[in-house]
Amino acid sequence: xxxxxxxxxxxxxxxxxxxxxxxxxxxxxxxxxxxxxxxxxxxxxxxxxxxxxxxxxxxxxxxxxxxxxxxxxxxxxxxxxxxxxxxxxxxxxxxxxxxxxxxxxxxxxxxxxxxxxxxxxxxxxxxxxxxxxxxxxxxxxxxxxxxxxxxxxxxxxxxxxxxxxxxxxxxxxxxxxxxxxxxxxxxxxxxxxxxxxxxxxxxxxxxxxxxxxxxxxxxxxxxxxxxxxxx
Numbered sequence: 001x002x003x004x005x006x007x008x009x010x011x012x013x014x015x016x017x018x019x020x021x022x023x024x025x026x027x028x029x030x031x032x033x034x035x036x037x038x039x040x041x042x043x044x045x046x047x048x049x050x051x052x053x054x055x056x057x058x059x060x061x062x063x064x065x066x067x068x069x070x071x072x073x074x075x076x077x078x079x080x081x082x083x084x085x086x087x088x089x090x091x092x093x094x095x096x097x098x099x100x101x102x103x104x105x106x107x108x109x110x111x112x113x114x115x116x117x118x119x120x121x122x123x124x125x126x127x128x129x130x131x132x133x134x135x136x137x138x139x140x141x142x143x144x145x146x147x148x149x150x151x152x153x154x155x156x157x158x159x160x161x162x163x164x165x166x167x168x169x170x171x172x173x174x175x176x177x178x179x180x181x182x183x184x185x186x187x188x189x190x191x192x193x194x195x196x197x198x199x200x201x202x203x204x205x206x207x208x209x210x211x212x213x214x215x216x217x218x219x220x221x222x223x224x225x226x227x228x229x230x231x
Contacts, residue, residue: 005033009111012102016040016158019102021111028216035078035113039158047113050080052187052211052224053149057084059209059226060145060185061091068092072143072177074131075150076103079114081187085145086121094124095143097131099150099159104128132165135174142179149187153225154195166195171202171229178230186227195227203229 005025012019017040026032026048034048045053057071069092071085076098085094098104104126106112108119118124131150151157154166164170171184178184184203186195191208199206209226 004030009035010102010106014039014100014102016100019100021106026217037078045077047078047080048217049213049215049222050078051213052226053077053080054084055209055211056081056147056149056185056187056226057088057145060147060183060228061085061088063183063207063228063230064144064181066090066144066181069144070142070179071095071145071147072097072131074135074146074148075099076107076126077149078112079107079118081147081149082124083114083118085147086118086123091123094121096124096126097129097134098126099128099130101128130161132159132162132170135165135177136170137173139177141177143177143182144179145183145185146174146178147185147187151188153188153190154186154192154227155190166192166198168198168201171198175202180231182230184229188225188227191225192227199227199229204231205229 007023010021020038023035036046037044067090069090071091071094073082073096076096082094082096085091107115157163207228210223212221212223215222
């Protein structure tokens with residue numbers, strides 16, 4: 001009997017710690033191959049369960065009635081949020097800001113499942129930068145949707161400097177990057193009442209959207225949380 005597939009595709013030091021890209025066959029679903037990312041040996045993301053990453057774009061798009069939309073995605077990951085945005089013909093441009101150059105290289109080098117599709121997408125631009133610093137600065141252009149999927153949650157950040165974004169003052173500065181009627185969306189693996197309070201201080205309308213799926217890898221239901229805000 002052949003051993004299940006397990007490959008380390010990349011194992012690289014970064015400013016945030018050791019980043020690993022791996023591909024493996026699921027023991028519970030023989031023949032199903034998934035791609036995973038770990039940071040400092042802790043699970044970060046997977047190509048197996050992507051409902052909440054896709055919903056971050058999909059829900060935001062249902063909330064905005066416009067066309068020729070300009071979308072900013074904070075955090076490339078494996079590309080599912082950007083890909084879901086680009087699935088809409090109402091999106092004219094999608095810019096992704098990614099902090100880790102290694103993650104950008106994985107996409108360009110065809111190492112992740114959506115590489116071929118995203119690399120062929122003329123509406124997509126991927127930039128190496130810090131999305132939080134970008135949103136704290138003065139806007140050079142405005143976006144109809146700003147979608148953030150970087151940290152584990154507003155209360156558990158990957159970088160020590162990220163936390164300012166989740167405050168009322170950080171959100172006021174980020175709001176300046178939105179067009180009139182623009183939508184801010186933020187992904188989280190956990191609820192966060194302090195972040196909801198900060199959103200309500202800055203925006204007129206706040207929507208909290210749970211996305212629950214059954215994770216048969218660990219035999220439990222799990223819920224991710226999406227926060228949306230607009231005026």
